[in-house]
Amino acid sequence: xxxxxxxxxxxxxxxxxxxxxxxxxxxxxxxxxxxxxxxxxxxxxxxxxxxxxxxxxxxxxxxxxxxxxxxxxxxxxxxxxxxxxxxxxxxxxxxxxxxxxxxxxxxxxxxxxxxxxxxxxxxxxxxxxxxxxxxxxxxxxxxxxxxxxxxxxxxxxxxxxxxxxxxxxxxxxxxxxxxxxxxxxxxxxxxxxxxxxxxxxxxxxxxxxxxxxxxxxxxxxxxxxxxxxxxxxxxxxxxxxxxxxxxxxxxxxxxxxxxxxxxxxxxxxxxxxxxxxxxxxxxxxxxxxxxxxxxxxxxxxxxxxxxxxxxxxxxxxxxxxxxxxxx
Numbered sequence: 001x002x003x004x005x006x007x008x009x010x011x012x013x014x015x016x017x018x019x020x021x022x023x024x025x026x027x028x029x030x031x032x033x034x035x036x037x038x039x040x041x042x043x044x045x046x047x048x049x050x051x052x053x054x055x056x057x058x059x060x061x062x063x064x065x066x067x068x069x070x071x072x073x074x075x076x077x078x079x080x081x082x083x084x085x086x087x088x089x090x091x092x093x094x095x096x097x098x099x100x101x102x103x104x105x106x107x108x109x110x111x112x113x114x115x116x117x118x119x120x121x122x123x124x125x126x127x128x129x130x131x132x133x134x135x136x137x138x139x140x141x142x143x144x145x146x147x148x149x150x151x152x153x154x155x156x157x158x159x160x161x162x163x164x165x166x167x168x169x170x171x172x173x174x175x176x177x178x179x180x181x182x183x184x185x186x187x188x189x190x191x192x193x194x195x196x197x198x199x200x201x202x203x204x205x206x207x208x209x210x211x212x213x214x215x216x217x218x219x220x221x222x223x224x225x226x227x228x229x230x231x232x233x234x235x236x237x238x239x240x241x242x243x244x245x246x247x248x249x250x251x252x253x254x255x256x257x258x259x260x261x262x263x264x265x266x267x268x269x270x271x272x273x274x275x276x277x278x279x280x281x282x283x284x285x286x287x288x289x290x291x292x293x294x295x296x297x298x299x300x301x302x303x304x305x306x307x308x309x310x311x312x313x314x315x316x317x318x319x320x321x322x323x324x325x326x327x
Contacts, residue, residue: 002219004063004184007252010217011186011225012038012061013312016323018208019059019201023314024325029204032057032197039321041191052241057201058191064247068183071251079258082176083220085109089131089140091167097159098144098167100137107133113264114144114158114167126265127151170262180254185228188246198242206230206246215250216311223252 002010016036019028028034034057035045045051045058052058087110092099098114108131115126127147129140137156145151145158152159159165188205192198214222228247316326 002217002221002223002252003254004182006218007184007223007250008061008063008186009038009317010215010223010312011188011248011250012036012317012323013315014209014212014215015059015061015188015205016315017312018205024323030057030197030200034059034201036323037061037321038317038323042320045191052191052193055194057194057197058189059201059205060187060189060191062187062189064185064187066185068185068249071181071183073178073181073253077177077179079175079177082174082257084174085172087111087131087169087171089137090169093166096164097157098141098165099157100140100144101156102137108135109133110169110171111261111264112140112144112167112169114148114165115265116148116160116163117166118164128264130261168264170264172259172261175258175260176255178253179256181251182254183249183251186248186250188248189233190244192242193240195242198244202244202246209246209248217252218311219255220311221253221255223250225250 016024019030019034019036020026021029032055037058037060040060040062041058046053088103088106088108089110089112090101090103091112091114092101100112102108111128111130113126113128127144129143129147131140138153141153141156141158145153148158148160148165150160150163152161158167188209190198190201190205192201209225210227212225215225217223226249228249230244230246233243233245314326316324318324
């Protein structure tokens with residue numbers, strides 16, 4: 001989920017990528033040091049050793065107070081699946097037992113379900129376990145066996161003596177819906193003590209942003225970028241400061257996000273022409289045997305971090321809002 005502050009941060013990251021095409025460790029497009037900040041100038045930017053008057057230019061991104069047009073969200077606010085996270089855990093079913101296997105060296109994730117496939121009554125018929133990064137195949141098997149009546153774990157294999165056990169592994173899905181669509185005005189300001197440097201920075205930024213109709217946001221989605229106006233602010237010339245403000249409207253969505261595991265167990269009834277009913281499937285396990293919600297929350301945080309890293313790799317901000325190389 002994103003908000004006006006994080007959209008502004010995405011715009012600041014976008015400006016960094018324009019002015020530092022080789023990354024923050026390389027040179028800027030002007031050859032001068034350029035500091036990008038999500039927020040306004042600090043007093044130290046004017047009076048400290050590293051300041052505007054020492055051939056250091058600043059670009060700031062701030063929200064501008066102005067009434068913006070209203071945008072309607074989709075009618076009915078429908079849910080849709082935005083992305084899926086495939087499981088890195090799997091099962092091998094053989095001789096009425098289920099073996100838990102992890103794939104590759106990636107972080108273990110997913111949900112494993114096992115159920116009794118011979119359908120006699122009595123006992124807990126199924127169990128599920130949400131795998132975490134700290135798990136091993138043996139710990140998953142032990143947790144599943146503990147949730148089954150007469151379940152037995154032997155290493156990575158879980159079984160129920162005298163019964164036929166089946167199993168399946170699934171991943172996670174992220175469903176989203178738009179609860180609000182809004183427009184926010186942002187000010188991209190260039191600050192420099194060199195009027196020539198202002199022209200160079202402005203030309204590069206303006207040309208690059210003019211080519212973009214959309215920018216990536218930190219939640220893996222996008223915001224529409226619309227140019228509004230530009231103005232020079234030369235009222236500080238007596239302090240040898242030159243400034244130019246570009247105003248951009250960004251249209252973005254406020255989302256409601258829900259995570260859920262793929263369906264692993266289920267039960268239903270079929271009715272024939274003669275009216276006879278027949279049951280099928282397996283009973284879904286209860287949620288009390290493991291904290292599935294905690295696993296889903298952890299998965300959501302990981303995916304959000306991956307989305308930001310994918311759109312703007314190697315970038316972060318310090319406590320003052322200055323864009324820096326991510327650790």
